[in-house]
Each structure stands twice: as structure tokens, then as C-alpha cells.
Amino acid sequence: MTDRQSVIDKIKNELGTQGYVDDPSALDKYNIEARGLYRGHATFVARPGSTEEVAFVVKTCADAGVPMVPLGGHTGLVGGGIAEEEIIVSTERLNKIFDIDTLNGTMTVGAGCILADIQNAADDAGKLFPLSLAAEGSCRIGGNLSTNAGGTNVLRYGNARELVLGLEVVLPTGEIMNGLRGLRKDNTGYDMKHLFMGAEGTLGIITAAVLKLFPKPNQTETALIALENPDSVMKLFGRATGMVGDTLTAFEYMNRNSLWVSCEYTEGVRDPFEDEHPAYVLMELTSPRAGTDLRDAIEKLLEEAFEAGDVVDAVIAESGQQRHDIWHIREAISDAQKGEGASIKNDLSIPISKVTDFIAKADAICERVVPGIRPMTFGHIGDGNLHYNLTQPKGMEGQAFLDKWHDVTDPLNDLVEEMNGSFSAEHGIGRMKRDELVRYSPPVEIELMRKIKAVIDPSGIMNPGKVL
Numbered sequence: 001m002t003d004r005q006s007v008i009d010k011i012k013n014e015l016g017t018q019g020y021v022d023d024p025s026a027l028d029k030y031n032i033e034a035r036g037l038y039r040g041h042a043t044f045v046a047r048p049g050s051t052e053e054v055a056f057v058v059k060t061c062a063d064a065g066v067p068m069v070p071l072g073g074h075t076g077l078v079g080g081g082i083a084e085e086e087i088i089v090s091t092e093r094l095n096k097i098f099d100i101d102t103l104n105g106t107m108t109v110g111a112g113c114i115l116a117d118i119q120n121a122a123d124d125a126g127k128l129f130p131l132s133l134a135a136e137g138s139c140r141i142g143g144n145l146s147t148n149a150g151g152t153n154v155l156r157y158g159n160a161r162e163l164v165l166g167l168e169v170v171l172p173t174g175e176i177m178n179g180l181r182g183l184r185k186d187n188t189g190y191d192m193k194h195l196f197m198g199a200e201g202t203l204g205i206i207t208a209a210v211l212k213l214f215p216k217p218n219q220t221e222t223a224l225i226a227l228e229n230p231d232s233v234m235k236l237f238g239r240a241t242g243m244v245g246d247t248l249t250a251f252e253y254m255n256r257n258s259l260w261v262s263c264e265y266t267e268g269v270r271d272p273f274e275d276e277h278p279a280y281v282l283m284e285l286t287s288p289r290a291g292t293d294l295r296d297a298i299e300k301l302l303e304e305a306f307e308a309g310d311v312v313d314a315v316i317a318e319s320g321q322q323r324h325d326i327w328h329i330r331e332a333i334s335d336a337q338k339g340e341g342a343s344i345k346n347d348l349s350i351p352i353s354k355v356t357d358f359i360a361k362a363d364a365i366c367e368r369v370v371p372g373i374r375p376m377t378f379g380h381i382g383d384g385n386l387h388y389n390l391t392q393p394k395g396m397e398g399q400a401f402l403d404k405w406h407d408v409t410d411p412l413n414d415l416v417e418e419m420n421g422s423f424s425a426e427h428g429i430g431r432m433k434r435d436e437l438v439r440y441s442p443p444v445e446i447e448l449m450r451k452i453k454a455v456i457d458p459s460g461i462m463n464p465g466k467v468l
């Protein structure tokens with residue numbers, strides 16, 4: 001019997017029928033990534049139901065030198081959860097909410113909890129867990145922390161990393177690092193949890209976390225705003241941060257192509273403006289404070305921006321349904337793009353003061369490389385984060401366009417580098433961006449990453465071939 005087969009037998013024996021999947025007809029969901037760019041070939045998925053069972057699976061694999069890939073909701077977009085001959089360790093049964101402590105402002109959860117379930121549990125307890133992204137109905141918190149996910153509320157609350165007080169991790173040896181402390185102050189040596197967040201499963205398997213909860217907003221104002229160009233967008237952003245301060249929770253950009261594609265291909269989504277505009281912003285203000293009139297604040301802000309000539313038109317949501325409709329336009333863009341054929345997607349961040357310059361230069365580069373290319377630019381522009389997605393020119397064959405992937409992305413990434421930005425703002429490295437990591441990171445940093453990986457995972461069995 002091979003080592004691999006004996007490992008599988010031990011796992012089956014220990015975890016029981018609930019604890020694994022090996023029926024080929026049930027494996028697609030573990031092998032196909034959300035965007036369809038990567039397809040894995042795993043034949044065995046372990047589904048441990050507790051931290052101890054994760055430790056058992058990892059130790060059994062480690063002792064036999066069998067590699068593993070941790071997996072959450074499989075909504076990652078860079079091939080990080082793709083397995084070939086490795087055993088997948090799915091966190092889907094680690095889906096318990098252990099504790100909600102409203103006075104401490106914390107929630108302790110299993111790594112397999114779906115993000116939307118965590119948001120709902122916080123809401124039921126009269127609190128807010130602010131991490132929010134379009135995949136929240138299927139991504140799992142362990143995946144969110146492993147990719148240091150961003151999303152629509154980063155402007156006010158920060159990335160996933162900033163929402164965590166404690167972490168439990170099963171190391172590649174099978175040892176359990178229990179750091180489930182809900183402390184806001186804890187200066188006891190190196191802060192180990194930060195090593196595992198953003199590591200994309202290459203240093204261990206996150207099994208549980210203590211998350212920070214926030215006061216629930218009791219006022220929300222949402223507006224969709226039409227503007228002439230990205231320069232006006234950034235002027236509006238500057239004005240908003242000055243006038244409404246920390247009530248500014250979301251500031252999302254969409255160019256005309258993005259809004260159009262979303263309305264064209266998504267049922268129930270429509271353009272609320274009569275005229276077409278080159279640029280749009282979805283702006284949201286929230287406040288937990290009584291006595292702050294956010295409607296007055298957003299109206300004053302827009303009035304001033306109209307007078308200054310920065311804003312052309314605006315719709316302020318009058319109901320929960322209208323707010324939902326506005327958000328739907330933004331959230332449907334990525335999927336809707338498929339309707340127009342192949343796309344080359346980039347997830348970049350640029351210092352906010354350089355965003356306008358970046359968009360102009362990037363559009364010119366892309367048009368030069370593939371005439372007729374259609375930038376569908378949108379994203380969390382208030383964080384300097386753009387999904388600079390490029391759709392094939394009309395009439396071009398999809399594969400011929402995808403063959404230009406590097407011709408387009410290499411000069412774009414060089415431009416990002418020149419502007420002191422990041423070629424991966426929130427989706428991570430996975431398989432897709434390993435070369436870029438080496439090309440654009442300082443050699444000292446790469447060397448340090450390799451040393452850390454070698455210390456924590458000396459046999460290289462934890463998510464091999466990802467990130468480094």
C-alpha cells in the first residue's frame with residue numbers, strides 16, 4: 001500500500017463517513033475555482049469537524065510526507081485553493097460560532113463559518129461585523145483571513161487582518177497554536193497571528209478566530225453619483241473625507257463600461273440615470289451615533305460638489321430596496337463581464353493621489369497593445385484599489401485576446417511598480433502571481449519569506465507551489 005493510500009485509510013477511519021469526500025461525482029466543487037480559470041484534480045477531500053481532527057489529518061499527512069491544500073469556500077481568484085495530487089483539507093465542517101461577547105466586542109468562530117452567517121449572527125446580537133464582499137454568501141472566514149480579504153468597508157474598518165484579535169492554527173507538523181485571546185492590548189513578543197493571515201494556507205491551517213465586533217450603524221445614506229471623469233471622482237473623495245469624516249464607509253468607482261455591462265447582463269439591474277456618464281461613484285455614509293443627521297450631511301456634500309462642477313447628477317436611496325438596487329449594480333459587474341467575452345483581470349492598488357494619473361496611463365498602454373480593448377474599471381477607489389479589468393475588443397476571438405495576457409499585464413504591472421503601488425491589492429498571489437511576487441518584491445523580503453516558510457513548514461507539504 002502506498003503512503004498516500006494508507007494516509008487516506010487512516011483519515012477515513014478516524015473521521016468517519018462525514019469526514020471525507022472521494023466520490024468523483026462530488027469533487028467538482030472542490031476542484032473548480034469560482035472564476036473557472038483553474039481546475040484541480042484532487043481525488044480525496046478530508047472534512048475534519050474539529051480542531052483536533054484537523055490536527056490528526058495534518059499530522060497523519062506530515063508523518064507520511066503527503067502534501068495538503070487547505071480550502072474554505074473556494075471563492076479565491078488566483079488558484080490558491082487548487083490541488084493536484086495533494087489532499088484537500090476542507091474547513092466546511094468547522095462552521096460553529098462558539099461565543100459572542102457583546103461587552104468585549106468579540107465573536108469566536110470556527111474557520112469554516114460562512115462570512116454572511118457571521119455578519120447575521122453579529123446583527124442578531126445588536127453588533128456589526130463589517131467585513132463585506134460580493135462572495136460573502138459562500139466564502140468562509142478562514143479563507144478571508146488567509147487572503148487578508150478587503151471588500152467594500154475597508155475605508156472605515158480596515159482589511160480582514162485588522163478585524164482579528166486572536167487566532168488558532170494547526171501548524172504543518174500537526175501541532176495546535178492556540179491564540180484565541182480576545183485582547184485589544186497584548187504586547188507579548190512577536191505577534192504570531194499576523195504571519196498566518198495573508199499566508200494563503202502556506203504556513204498552516206487556520207481553525208478558529210476571535211473577531212472584533214463594532215457598534216451597529218443606526219443611520220445609512222447611500223448615493224449613486226455621476227461624474228465627468230476620474231479626476232472629479234478623486235476631488236469628490238477629497239471633499240467627502242473633509243466634510244463627513246469617519247462616517248464615509250464606502251466609496252466605490254465604476255467607469256461607464258462597468259455600469260453598462262452590469263445593467264446589460266444582470267436581471268433586475270438598471271441604470272438609474274437618463275443620460276450616460278463617463279464615471280460613477282457609489283458612496284455610503286453610516287453612523288452608530290444618535291443625533292447625527294447623515295441625510296443633511298450627504299445633501300450638503302453633493303450640493304457643494306455640484307456647485308464646484310465636480311458632480312453632474314446623483315441619486316440618493318430613499319428606501320432599503322433602492323439602496324440594495326444601487327449596490328446590486330456594483331456587485332454584479334464582475335459576473336456580467338462574461339457576457340462580453342474574455343477578460344484579463346487585474347487587482348491593483350495605487351496611492352490615492354496617483355489614481356487619476358494611473359487610469360489615464362494604463363488606458364493608453366492597453367489601447368496601444370490591443371487596439372479596441374475595453375477597460376471595465378471599478379473598485380474600492382477610496383482605498384486606492386482598482387479592479388482594472390479588461391474586456392476583449394468587439395469582434396476579436398476570445399482565446400486570441402487571452403493570449404495577449406502578459407503583453408498587457410507586464411507593462412501595467414511595471415506602471416504600478418513605478419507608481420509605488422501593488423500588483424495584488426486584495427486577491428493574493430496563489431498560483432497566478434508567483435512570478436510577479438519575485439519580480440516586484442525586494443529580494444530581502446522574498447528571502448525572509450522563504451526562510452519563514454522553511455522554518456514553519458520544513459518539508460514543504462502545506463499548500464506547495466502557492467505564493468512562493
Ligand SMILES: Cc1cc2nc3c(=O)[nH]c(=O)nc-3n(C[C@H](O)[C@H](O)[C@H](O)COP(=O)(O)OP(=O)(O)OC[C@H]3O[C@@H](n4cnc5c(N)ncnc54)[C@H](O)[C@@H]3O)c2cc1C
Pocket residue numbers: 034035069070071072073074075076077079080081091111132133134135138139140141142143144145146147148149150151152200201202204205206207334426427430463466
Ligand atoms: C464575486 C467575488 C467577489 C470577490 N470580492 C472580493 C473582495 O471584494 N475583496 C477580496 O479581498 N476578495 C474578493 N474576492 C475573492 C475571495 O472571495 C476572497 O479571497 C475570499 O476571502 C476567499 O475566501 P474563501 O473561503 O473562498 O477561500 P478559498 O478560495 O477557499 O481559499 C483562498 C486561499 O486561502 C487558503 N485557505 C482557505 N481557508 C484556509 C484556512 N482555514 N487556513 C489556511 N488557509 C486557508 C486556500 O488554500 C487558498 O490559498 C471575491 C471573489 C468573488 C468570486
